[in-house]
Each structure stands twice: as structure tokens, then as C-alpha cells.
Amino acid sequence: MDTLARVTDLSRRFGARRALCCLDFELRRGEVLGLLGPNGAGKTTCLRLLSGTLAPSGGRVEILDIDLARHPVAAKRHLGYLPERPPLYPELRVDEYLGHCARLHRVPRVDFADAVDRAKQRCGLDAVGRTLIAKLSKGFRQRLGIAQAILHRPKLLILDEPTEGLDPVQIREVRGLIRDLSRDCGIILSSHILSEVQAVCDRVLVLHQGRMLRSDRFGVLGPTALWRVRLRPRGDSGACSGAERLERLACVEAAVVLGEDRFRVILTEGAESADLSRQILGAGLDLCELGPERPDLERVFFDLIGAGGTA
Ligand SMILES: Nc1ncnc2c1ncn2[C@@H]1O[C@H](COP(=O)(O)OP(=O)(O)OP(=O)(O)O)[C@@H](O)[C@H]1O
Numbered sequence: 001m002d003t004l005a006r007v008t009d010l011s012r013r014f015g016a017r018r019a020l021c022c023l024d025f026e027l028r029r030g031e032v033l034g035l036l037g038p039n040g041a042g043k044t045t046c047l048r049l050l051s052g053t054l055a056p057s058g059g060r061v062e063i064l065d066i067d068l069a070r071h072p073v074a075a076k077r078h079l080g081y082l083p084e085r086p087p088l089y090p091e092l093r094v095d096e097y098l099g100h101c102a103r104l105h106r107v108p109r110v111d112f113a114d115a116v117d118r119a120k121q122r123c124g125l126d127a128v129g130r131t132l133i134a135k136l137s138k139g140f141r142q143r144l145g146i147a148q149a150i151l152h153r154p155k156l157l158i159l160d161e162p163t164e165g166l167d168p169v170q171i172r173e174v175r176g177l178i179r180d181l182s183r184d185c186g187i188i189l190s191s192h193i194l195s196e197v198q199a200v201c202d203r204v205l206v207l208h209q210g211r212m213l214r215s216d217r218f219g220v221l222g223p224t225a226l227w228r229v230r231l232r233p234r235g236d237s238g239a240c241s242g243a244e245r246l247e248r249l250a251c252v253e254a255a256v257v258l259g260e261d262r263f264r265v266i267l268t269e270g271a272e273s274a275d276l277s278r279q280i281l282g283a284g285l286d287l288c289e290l291g292p293e294r295p296d297l298e299r300v301f302f303d304l305i306g307a308g309g310t311a
Pocket residue numbers: 014017018019037038039040041042043044045046192
């Protein structure tokens with residue numbers, strides 16, 4: 001089975017506030033999928049719904065084809081979850097804590113020791129088994145949070161802001177750990193740091209104000225997907241802007257205004273610059289310039305959330 005998680009029309013309200021609306025996506029085996037968005041975008045809400053720690057207001061989550069709402073115990077068996085603030089007990093030693101988590105994950109008693117040893121080894125915690133959690137650095141606490149999530153060898157690992165608050169060395173180590181773990185399971189992680197998702201994710205979903213802005217292609221924009229276009233100014237454009245005219249073209253997925261008569265254009269999958277120039281001319285627009293744009297995740301991200309970026 002290649003689809004580890006399937007999310008269909010997922011929504012969540014908190015009173016009158018809509019935290020998440022109409023989310024649809026899939027996570028496939030072997031993928032690291034990033035949920036990217038500014039503070040309050042709905043990332044944590046989405047991951048809590050995926051992990052079954054929060055119930056949706058609408059829609060469905062399936063883990064390996066098991067409906068999470070209908071069969072939570074069976075579905076959660078395949079899930080490991082690192083919450084935004086992992087529930088660590090500072091008064092416990094690392095081994096004690098992991099043993100406790102192994103019980104919660106229903107690891108068979110005879111496998112406890114092996115499960116704890118394996119998780120420690122994967123997360124670089126071998127040397128600190130007897131250490132009190134209160135004495136661990138932030139980086140080691142984060143590793144411990146990840147270790148508790150992989151104790152039962154889940155097929156899907158959910159990590160909420162896994163490198164938040166870490167120093168650059170710790171960030172690099174945790175990113176390495178995530179890439180390493182992705183050999184065994186699919187991973188979905190959240191971040192508001194653009195370089196973070198670029199560094200570790202195969203695919204990126206952008207959330208803004210509870211909605212998904214773009215789907216899969218955002219993270220894999222190829223060198224031919226982004227083009228810079230300059231049109232000759234027209235006196236007869238009426239209410240319709242240049243960007244709107246460009247977005248009407250079949251080969252254009254989105255057009256962003258860069259300046260007067262200058263646009264950044266994202267092509268639909270499979271479309272080429274030849275299609276773009278042909279369709280621009282066919283629509284009666286006057287094409288002055290057409291050139292490739294570097295697929296810069298940060299710039300596209302700010303364009304999409306409308307926060308303004310550098311052109
Ligand atoms: N328990 C709650 N009760 C009321 N509102 C909530 C609750 N949890 C989240 N929200 C609201 O839902 C929206 C999305 O919050 P969420 O924590 O999912 O965003 P986020 O993208 O994870 O943000 P951050 O990066 O700051 O953690 C926000 O407006 C938040 O205030």
C-alpha cells in the first residue's frame with residue numbers, strides 16, 4: 001500500500017473561529033511532507049487531527065486505509081506523534097520515560113527492552129539512558145520526544161515543529177535524524193521556517209488562514225515552472241488586470257504582479273514556455289519579454305500568502 005495517510009475535506013472549528021477548512025491531501029510511502037505556514041495558519045490543528053488527538057468538525061482522516069474516527073486504536077497503531085510540546089517528565093530518567101511510553105504504545109512486554117534500545121540508538125540517546133530528563137539539553141529533549149514517537153515502529157511519523165527552539169548545531173542534527181528516519185516511515189512535519197522545509201521535505205503544502213494554498217507541486221517546482229513576463233501596457237484593459245488575463249490562459253496556474261506590466265507566472269504541470277508565449281499572443285496580449293525565474297520557495301511562499309516579497 002503506497003498511501004500512508006489520506007485526508008479528505010478536513011475541517012476544524014473552535015467556536016466561531018475556523019482553524020482549518022476543506023483540507024485534501026495524501027502522504028505516500030517514503031515521503032517527507034512539509035506543512036508550511038505562518039503562525040496561526042492551522043498547522044498544529046492539522047497535525048492534531050491527523051494524530052487523532054483532536055476530533056475534526058468535518059471530513060475524514062485515513063491511516064493506511066483505516067478510518068481514524070471509526071477505528072482510532074487500529075489507526076493509531078501505525079502513528080507516531082511528536083507534539084509541539086512533547087509531554088516529557090523531568091523527574092524521570094530517559095530509560096524510565098521510554099519504558100513508560102512503550103507501555104502506552106502497547107509494545108508487548110517482552111519487547112520493551114529491545115524497543116527502548118532501538119529508539120535510543122536511532123535517536124542518538126544511547127549515552128543518556130540513566131540521565132534525568134530535567135538535565136537534558138533542549139536538543140536531547142527533542143530527540144527524546146522523537147524517540148517516544150518511534151518506539152512502536154510506526155509507519156507514519158507526525159512531527160510538530162521538530163526543530164523549534166534548537167540552536168543551529170542541534171537543528172542540523174535533528175534534520176539528519178528526520179532524513180534518516182524517513183528510510184523507515186513516511187513523515188509529515190510542520191514548520192514556519194522556509195529553509196527548514198526546503199532542507200528536509202520532498203513535498204510541501206502551504207497553509208494560510210486554515211486553507212491550503214497550493215498542493216503538491218509547490219515543493220517541486222521545476223526549473224521550467226516559473227516564468228517572468230512583461231506585457232506592453234494596454235489602454236483598453238477595462239476592469240480586467242494583466243494578472244487576471246494571464247490566469248485565464250490554459251497553461252497558467254497563477255500569475256503574480258511584480259510591477260507595472262511585469263508578472264511572475266507559474267505554469268500548469270506539463271506546460272512549457274512555448275505554450276505560454278503562444279497563448280499570450282493568441283489572447284491578444286502584447287508580449288515584450290519572457291524569461292525563466294529561479295524556483296525560489298521563499299519568494300513563491302510570500303507571493304502565495306500575499307505578504308509581499310522581493311521581486
Ligand atoms: N484550542 C483552541 N481553541 C481556540 N482556538 C484555537 C485552539 N487551537 C487553535 N486555535 C486557533 O486556530 C488557529 C490555528 O491555530 P494552530 O495552532 O493550528 O496554528 P499553527 O499554524 O500551528 O500556528 P503556530 O505556528 O503559531 O503554532 C489559530 O487562529 C488559533 O488561535
